[in-house]
Amino acid sequence: MSEPVDLRDFSQSLPMALMRARERVMREFRPLLGEHDLSEQQWRTLRALAASDDRLEVADLASRTFLLGPSMSRILSNLEGRGLVDRAAGADQRRALIGLTVRGHELVAKVAPQSEFRYAQITEGFGAERLAQLYTLLADLAELDDGAGHDRDGAELDAGHGPPP
Amino acid sequence: MSEPVDLRDFSQSLPMALMRARERVMREFRPLLGEHDLSEQQWRTLRALAASDDRLEVADLASRTFLLGPSMSRILSNLEGRGLVDRAAGADQRRALIGLTVRGHELVAKVAPQSEFRYAQITEGFGAERLAQLYTLLADLAELDDGAGHDRDGAELDAGHGPPP
């Protein structure tokens, strides 16, 4: 039916391999997040806030979580509506300073250990050394130099959906 | 502002590391696919068909590309509308047998070498040995045994979006 085409097999597709590995990992965490009605992006936002000593501006938060402004806006208004984050005004009235509320801290404190437990299970099943090795390779790959300058500088990373315009 | 929470730093978030690596790789391929108005999913479908000697049923194609039935349905009607794939009827009239058209073959033959070129650039920048090592680790991680049975057996892998119901 089809002429032989010189293209690596699916198993040797790097994006696919990365996608499958990520899905395997997320399968470990998704039920936990689902229990608390948190999307991955919402959880990333809460984590970034929990990891910071200070309140963070929206743009700063967006770049730390690899989300775009509009997505972050919606996520924050959702989290704010649920009483998990709040806003404080700084000297510059345009800048909103986002922080976790007490409830937000409590939620992170509740989810984090369970998340660590799942993570430990993965580490146990996979091997700590090999996991460390994987981290190194992934970080190096992510920071591979571009030949040219990137088009999608501040773009979000979750998608992998449509092609660029 | 926030009490110290015992949660690994973002740099040690495995899903995030996988996501960033995937995005780096896709940044290499997306412009190429974009030139031909192909989404990643459409390209995966064309690749799967090109890699197969025979026509494939829709369900088979969906499982090979890690897409769900409804997504595959829409992708196929799009690709069919563009004259890249066609359908043949088998003995069982319910089963549609999908194959590449001549145009579909031509498109794959045109895109594939460019795709290989991008891939070669990544290999060069990253190192062939380390890439092979990465493949091994990713495959092992993807096939890590579940403690329990999976919930999301035939689920799509692209998303990483919302939590399950």
Next chain:
DNA sequence: TATTGTTATACTCTATAACTATA
């Protein structure tokens, strides 16, 4: 006039369920 953030819009994709048609 430039910058921060929000809102509006369009599009794509995931996911489940309902439906059609064959078997």
Next chain:
DNA sequence: TATAGTTATAGAGTATAACAATA
């Protein structure tokens, strides 16, 4: 009655542009 595939629907995300408020 069961199976293959499509269509319907709901929901969330990405991405860009337009907008408001502040500087």
